[in-house]
Amino acid sequence: xxxxxxxxxxxxxxxxxxxxxxxxxxxxxxxxxxxxxxxxxxxxxxxxxxxxxxxxxxxxxxxxxxxxxxxxxxxxxxxxxxxxxxxxxxxxxxxxxxxxxxxxxxxxxxxxxxxxxxxxxxxxxxxxxxxxxxxxxxxxxxxxxxxxxxxxxxxxxxxxxxxxxxxxxxxxxxxxxxxxxxxxxxxxxxxxxxxxxxxxxxxxxxxxxxxxxxxxxxxxxxxxxxxxxxxxxxxxxxxxxxxxxxxxxxxxxxxxxxxxxxxxxxxxxxxxxxxxxxxxxxxxxxxxxxxxxxxxxxxxxxxxxxxxxxxxxxxxxxxxxxxxxxxxxxxxxxxxxxxxxxxxxxxxxxxxxxxxxxxxxxxxxxxxxxxxxxxxxxxxxxxxxxxxxxxxxxxxxxxxxxxxxxxxxxxxxxxxxxxxxxxxxxxxxxxxxxxxxxxxxxxxxxxxxxxxxxxxxxxxxxxxxxxxxxxxxxxxxxxxxxxxxxxxx
Numbered sequence: 419x420x421x422x423x424x425x426x427x428x429x430x431x432x433x434x435x436x437x438x439x440x441x442x443x444x445x446x447x448x449x450x451x452x453x454x455x456x457x458x459x460x461x462x463x464x465x466x467x468x469x470x471x472x473x474x475x476x477x478x479x480x481x482x483x484x485x486x487x488x489x490x491x492x493x494x495x496x497x498x499x500x501x502x503x504x505x506x507x508x509x510x511x512x513x514x515x516x517x518x519x520x521x522x523x524x525x526x527x528x529x530x531x532x533x534x535x536x537x538x539x540x541x542x543x544x545x546x547x548x549x550x551x552x553x554x555x556x557x558x559x560x561x562x563x564x565x566x567x568x569x570x571x572x573x574x575x576x577x578x579x580x581x582x583x584x585x586x587x588x589x590x591x592x593x594x595x596x597x598x599x600x601x602x603x604x605x606x607x608x609x610x611x612x613x614x615x616x617x618x619x620x621x622x623x624x625x626x627x628x629x630x631x632x633x634x635x636x637x638x639x640x641x642x643x644x645x646x647x648x649x650x651x652x653x654x655x656x657x658x659x660x661x662x663x664x665x666x667x668x669x670x671x672x673x674x675x676x677x678x679x680x681x682x683x684x685x686x687x688x689x690x691x692x693x694x695x696x697x698x699x700x701x702x703x704x705x706x707x708x709x710x711x712x713x714x715x716x717x718x719x720x721x722x723x724x725x726x727x728x729x730x731x732x733x734x735x736x737x738x739x740x741x742x743x744x745x746x747x748x749x750x751x752x753x754x755x756x757x758x759x760x761x762x763x764x765x766x767x768x769x770x771x772x773x774x775x776x777x778x779x780x781x782x783x784x785x786x787x788x789x790x791x792x793x794x795x796x797x798x799x800x801x802x803x804x805x806x807x808x809x810x811x812x813x814x815x816x817x818x819x820x821x822x823x824x825x826x827x828x829x830x831x832x833x834x835x836x837x838x839x840x841x842x843x844x845x846x847x848x849x850x851x852x853x854x855x856x857x858x859x860x861x862x863x864x865x866x867x868x869x870x871x872x873x874x875x876x877x878x879x880x881x882x883x884x885x886x887x888x889x890x891x892x893x894x895x896x897x898x899x900x901x902x903x904x905x906x907x
Contacts (some may be wrong), residue, residue: 467830730748835875
């Protein structure tokens with residue numbers, strides 16, 4: 419607009435000058451029209467850098483995100499966190515049913531106690547003072563008693579696992595029936611629905627009522643059978659757990675008797691050998707290893723946070739069965755957030771790691787920098803993935819949301835730069851006017867990068883040339899010029 423106003427002013431001045439041929443003193447001055455001289459502004463081209471910025475849609479995500487996967491399969495007894503909660507590394511997220519693991523630990527501890535007790539009886543300080551021990555008959559009887567109790571314990575633990583599996587199956591069947599017959603808590607929901615929604619005195623609604631009631635009766639029969647099995651299995655599990663506890667105590671007592679009988683037999687027959695002592699010591703070491711393994715197994719039933727951060731996802735509920743094949747929780751460390759976006763190959767080639775970016779989300783600006791530039795095309799998008807860090811307080815940024823990333827793309831350094839409006843075009847060829855010996859010279863140039871105000875001249879112009887930067891109606895190749903202002907001489 420500014421150049422257009424100047425062009426109109428020059429045209430007006432030209433018209434006035436063509437009519438005014440007399441001086442103020444009444445003397446005729448030499449005839450000279452504005453067409454003979456072009457009044458213009460001129461300056462040397464700028465030598466500098468021109469950069470273009472582009473904006474991209476990015477996805478916000480935490481730089482560190484982990485899946486917390488259970489180490490074992492068991493029923494979930496409690497879930498201590500919800501999505502959005504902030505946790506610290508080591509916090510308990512959920513607790514699983516560790517009944518079987520606890521039994522294994524108790525059994526391992528019993529084995530260690532028995533092994534140590536047997537070693538003390540056979541090879542301890544008191545072994546030399548023992549006399550008047552039981553006979554070989556007592557030894558055989560004690561040994562048979564231990565073996566019988568251990569067999570019963572193994573059977574009881576197998577039965578306990580069997581009933582737990584059956585209970586799990588029946589609970590799954592009950593959930594299936596709820597889904598099949600469309601009720602959430604009690605099967606009476608179906609009956610209540612029929613009574614609340616259908617008028618039995620209306621023939622048409624009575625037929626619908628009868629259908630719903632038939633479905634209720636069918637569901638009630640199946641649910642009753644399933645619930646009966648669940649109750650029976652739970653009762654059997656309680657009884658077996660009591661039986662296992664009793665058997666473990668009986669094994670402890672009987673094994674003490676057996677150990678005394680063994681010691682008596684060894685002493686009476688003078689068969690205390692170094693090899694037997696080593697075997698006994700190895701038994702203690704094996705029992706200790708069993709305890710360590712049982713403790714490690716027990717730890718797997720407590721699910722803890724592996725990093726500090728925010729709970730993004732909770733995939734388990736109470737009474738679900740957690741498995742090692744599915745993550746139970748997803749935790750993100752939001753102290754460092756990233757913005758991921760995709761660009762074409764030519765734009766990718768303008769980027770460098772450490773390059774500054776601006777991230778805008780909901781009117782808030784965040785400073786950041788490019789930290790990763792994809793080396794291969796992403797198969798899903800056909801573009802190159804670029805990742806930038808997001809600095810500052812990122813607590814308001816939500817994972818998976820979109821933001822705008824702005825950064826420099828194309829640029830030219832140490833270039834000849836002129837005002838965009840000083841370049842003219844003859845068809846597809848670009849040219850400028852320079853001042854040479856007081857006259858305008860039409861100079862063809864090759865242009866490069868440009869924005870709304872400036873353009874790079876890659877060929878045809880140097881920093882020492884005097885460039886005409888304004889338009890004039892008289893401006894043409896070879897016309898005399900009058901420079902109104904000059905930035906440089």
